[in-house]
Amino acid sequence: MQTSPDHDPIPLLEARGLAFARNDEPVFGPLDFRLFAGEVVLVEGDNGAGKTTLLKVLSGLLEPGEGSIELNGEALTLARLSHQVALLGHLPGLKGDLTALENLRFATGLGGIRAGITPTLALGSVGLEGYEDVPVRQLSAGQRKRVALARLLLVPAALWLLDEPYANLDRGGIDLVNRLLDDHARRGGAALVTSHGAYAFTSGTPRRLPIRRPA
Amino acid sequence: MNTLTLWFHKFGSPPVFHRIAGRLAPWLYAGALLGMLIGLYGGLVLAPPDYQQSDAYRIIFIHVPCAWMSLFIYFFMAANAFVALVWRIKISEILAMASAPIGAAFTAITLATGSLWGKPMWGTWWTWDARLTSELVLLFLYLGVIGLNHAIEDRRQAARAAGFLALVGVVNVPIVHFSVNWWNTLHQGSTVRLIGPSAIDASMLWPLLVMALATKLWFFASLFVRARNDLLELEAGKEWARAEVLREGGTP
Amino acid sequence: MKPGSTGAACMAVIRRDLTLCWRRRGDALNPVLFALIVVTLFPFALGPEPNQLSRIAAGVVLVAILIAGVLALDALFRSDHDDGALEQLVLSPHPLPLLLACKTLVHWLTTALPLIVAAPLLAGMLRLDPGVLPVLLGALALATPLLSLLGAVCVALTVGMRRSGMLLALLVLPLYVPVLIFAAGACDAAQAGLPYLAPLLWLGAALVLALVLAPLACAAALRISIT
Numbered sequence: 001m002q003t004s005p006d007h008d009p010i011p012l013l014e015a016r017g018l019a020f021a022r023n024d025e026p027v028f029g030p031l032d033f034r035l036f037a038g039e040v041v042l043v044e045g046d047n048g049a050g051k052t053t054l055l056k057v058l059s060g061l062l063e064p065g066e067g068s069i070e071l072n073g074e075a076l077t078l079a080r081l082s083h084q085v086a087l088l089g090h091l092p093g094l095k096g097d098l099t100a101l102e103n104l105r106f107a108t109g110l111g112g113i114r115a116g117i118t119p120t121l122a123l124g125s126v127g128l129e130g131y132e133d134v135p136v137r138q139l140s141a142g143q144r145k146r147v148a149l150a151r152l153l154l155v156p157a158a159l160w161l162l163d164e165p166y167a168n169l170d171r172g173g174i175d176l177v178n179r180l181l182d183d184h185a186r187r188g189g190a191a192l193v194t195s196h197g198a199y200a201f202t203s204g205t206p207r208r209l210p211i212r213r214p215a
Numbered sequence: 216m217n218t219l220t221l222w223f224h225k226f227g228s229p230p231v232f233h234r235i236a237g238r239l240a241p242w243l244y245a246g247a248l249l250g251m252l253i254g255l256y257g258g259l260v261l262a263p264p265d266y267q268q269s270d271a272y273r274i275i276f277i278h279v280p281c282a283w284m285s286l287f288i289y290f291f292m293a294a295n296a297f298v299a300l301v302w303r304i305k306i307s308e309i310l311a312m313a314s315a316p317i318g319a320a321f322t323a324i325t326l327a328t329g330s331l332w333g334k335p336m337w338g339t340w341w342t343w344d345a346r347l348t349s350e351l352v353l354l355f356l357y358l359g360v361i362g363l364n365h366a367i368e369d370r371r372q373a374a375r376a377a378g379f380l381a382l383v384g385v386v387n388v389p390i391v392h393f394s395v396n397w398w399n400t401l402h403q404g405s406t407v408r409l410i411g412p413s414a415i416d417a418s419m420l421w422p423l424l425v426m427a428l429a430t431k432l433w434f435f436a437s438l439f440v441r442a443r444n445d446l447l448e449l450e451a452g453k454e455w456a457r458a459e460v461l462r463e464g465g466t467p
Numbered sequence: 468m469k470p471g472s473t474g475a476a477c478m479a480v481i482r483r484d485l486t487l488c489w490r491r492r493g494d495a496l497n498p499v500l501f502a503l504i505v506v507t508l509f510p511f512a513l514g515p516e517p518n519q520l521s522r523i524a525a526g527v528v529l530v531a532i533l534i535a536g537v538l539a540l541d542a543l544f545r546s547d548h549d550d551g552a553l554e555q556l557v558l559s560p561h562p563l564p565l566l567l568a569c570k571t572l573v574h575w576l577t578t579a580l581p582l583i584v585a586a587p588l589l590a591g592m593l594r595l596d597p598g599v600l601p602v603l604l605g606a607l608a609l610a611t612p613l614l615s616l617l618g619a620v621c622v623a624l625t626v627g628m629r630r631s632g633m634l635l636a637l638l639v640l641p642l643y644v645p646v647l648i649f650a651a652g653a654c655d656a657a658q659a660g661l662p663y664l665a666p667l668l669w670l671g672a673a674l675v676l677a678l679v680l681a682p683l684a685c686a687a688a689l690r691i692s693i694t
Contacts, residue, residue: 023369024449059558061693087558091551097490098483109479110559112471156471352641359638363624366634375691376624380638383620383684387641394645401652 010073012037012190013058013159018067020050020057026214027053030067033209035159035190040181043194045211051194052090054211055161058192059087071159086111086157088165092148096137100128100147103136104154111155122150126176141168149180160184160191227306229446230455236439243436250429254280257422265419271335278328280426281321282346284434285353286388288318292360293385296378306442308374309449311381312364313441317434319357325350345399352391356384370449476561477569484573487546498535498578499585505531506589517594524593525603525654531589532582532607533614533643537636539578540618543570544626544689553626557693564682567689571619571682579611602657602667606650609670616674616681617642623688646670 011034019029028050035041045051056062058069060076069076071084094103104119123132126146136144145168152160165177181191192209258276265272295311298304329347330340341347360377367373450456468475488495509527513519547553556566586607590600621638625631649666656663 023371024452061554061558085558087554089551089554091549091554093551093555095483095487095546095550095552097487102483102486106479106483107555108470109482110471110476110555110561112469352644355637356641359634359641362634362637366625366628366631372691376688379688379691380621380624384641387645390645391641394648398648398652401655 011035011070012039012072013192014070015058016068016070018054018057018069019065020053020062021065022053028211028213029065031211035192037158037188037190038185040185040191040193040206041209042206043192043209043211045194049211049213051211052163055087055089055163055192055194058159059085059161061087084157085159085161086152086155087161087163088148088152089163090167092144094136094144094147097135099133099135100139100150101132103147104151107151108154111157113154114156117154119150119154122153123147125153126150127172142170142173145169146173146176149176152180152184158189160189160193162191162193164194166195227304229305229450229453230459232306233443233446233455233459236443240436240439240443243432243439247429247433247436250425250432254422254425254429257425258419262419262422263416271332274328274332276422276426278325278332279423280430281325281328282350283427284430285318285322285325285350287431288314288321288434289353289356289381289388290385292318293381296381299378300375300382305371305449306446308371308378309442309445310438311378312360312374313438313445314434315357315360315364315377315381317437317441319354319361321430321434322350322354322357326354343399345396348399349392349395352395353388356381356387360384473561473565476559477565480556480566480569481573484570485577488573488577495577495581498539499581501538502528502531502535502582502585502589505534506592509593521594521596522658524590524595525599525658526651527593528586528589528595528603529606529610529647529651529654532579532586532611533647535582536579536611536614536618537639537643538632539574540615540622540635540639541632542578543574543619543622548627553689553693557689563686563689567619567623567685568678568682571615571685574619575612575615579615583607583611596658599654599657602663603654605667606653606670609667609674610646610650613646613670613674613677614639614643616677616685617646620681620684620688623685624692626689626692646673649673 013035015031015033017030017032019031020027031054033041043051043054053062057064058076060069095106098106100123101119104122108119120132123129126149128143128146128150131139131143136147139147145165149165152162160181162177166174169177181193184191193206255276259273262273264270292311292314295307295314299307299311326347329344329350333342333344333347334340360381363380364373364377367376447456447459468478506527509523510520513523544553547556557563559566583604586604587600590603595603618639621635621642624638625635628634649669653663653666653670656666
């Protein structure tokens, strides 16, 4: 995992004074940070520190209470997402009654498909070769996570927001995630990864962004 | 223009609203009670018996103002909901949600008094009169807003969702009136109109208008009391809220 | 169609929802079964006298289908909310109202259309005047999409709530009353030999408006609810 040595003058993602409150209780913030192309940043914090909420705010799913977010220099509104952001949340967003392949085909229909890769190839890359036609509800939690990772491979997005991507994965799975992050960074993308610290990166030392619930 | 926006801004600030509302509420209640005494005296004692309905008509002095209020409050609630959704003003959220139960109560009183009026006239407790039926649907609209507000935990999200519902409902109110009127004309057999098309005499009109004013004052008084409480609950963690509660002799 | 374009996205949503319904095709008959039960109960309650039944037939069929529809509404967003697919839909770069309109369309096709197909049977059981049946079917064809569209707005407000059935029914009732009035009004007029076109036209006009406005309201409501 390498932080890109040559920083693009316009950061891929920039947050200024970002804060979010629920029921008037502050969840996180105010935060200032920048993410450049080719970077992977680890968001660290205890359970309940607001990591998941931060990712949701950065994706545009939630509106921040204060502050601004800019994607490639433009203000982030849901309307301008255009294939730039991918969010992998706690729930993988897969339909149990559909097969792995059908789920991926839906995702590409919705979000487009990167050149040079197909759903079948993507499933192979994540170690699920042979599981194309298995209904997702018959897959284990780790396997479902891998299907979600295959979706990350397929659908083009400059910014990856991964919430606890290592959860449910075995050793091989953790290495897979790190490999995917590496490739993504090398292709000029950027990623924000949350982890509560139990599963640290095993390759390289990424930049860390600590987050804490305001007192 | 500057002073107006400044005043609006100040009024929108929770501590200021809390103070002003607290000071106004007792006066509003007093005015309402006075108005009701005058209006009811004028309606129940002074006004002459109706040509057709003799003394039974007198219930209109409660029924009609309450009906007017039930509609007025719904539009007031929807207007505040609109402001709350577009400009995210906390006070508007509070006012909108606090209006709902009061509006529902006025609607219920309208239905009850309408029912009481129907009994001596037509011997039944309920008639599917166009206006009463519309009021019944209005009651459901209110209950929906109240129910949705209570079903969501996050108070601000609840106010936004219920406010959105109120806006959808406000578009629906004229549609319901129109369709219920049409439905009533279809089923000719039971055209009972609680208020006939006859012009209303001046001696009956002035108590009605006084009652209308009195109920408005009552609404704003109740609204302010409710809104102050809701506001304190919502802002419970803030400094000014704690100071207020201590000042009023309570425990934060 | 280029993958990732808005047209492809709509087709993807439609295809996915249809496939999901097909995978659980047994469930698709539940609303029909429910309407059948409701209709069956009325003769037991009121007596089987044909003249009496035929007077209330159109209204009872309409109400039974309406209630069956309300029960089926929850399924519109329930599974997508539970597995996170709804978030992905909201995050997609395409206009959310359009995607939600596609979902509503599939929902109508899979819940209301079977009810419309069953309507002649239900009407026949209640001895509906055969001349009124085409009007009833026409009213259903106009009313049920309206009910689905309006219902979608209300479901969006209660998405994710456990045991939201009662609240949902309360929310949709004031919206459904005008639709029911006009649909039943048309059938009544037809039964009495009076002109029935006017209420059907009102329904049609309302449907056109709802096709444009309801998905916008649904998307706005969903954005408020999704947290």
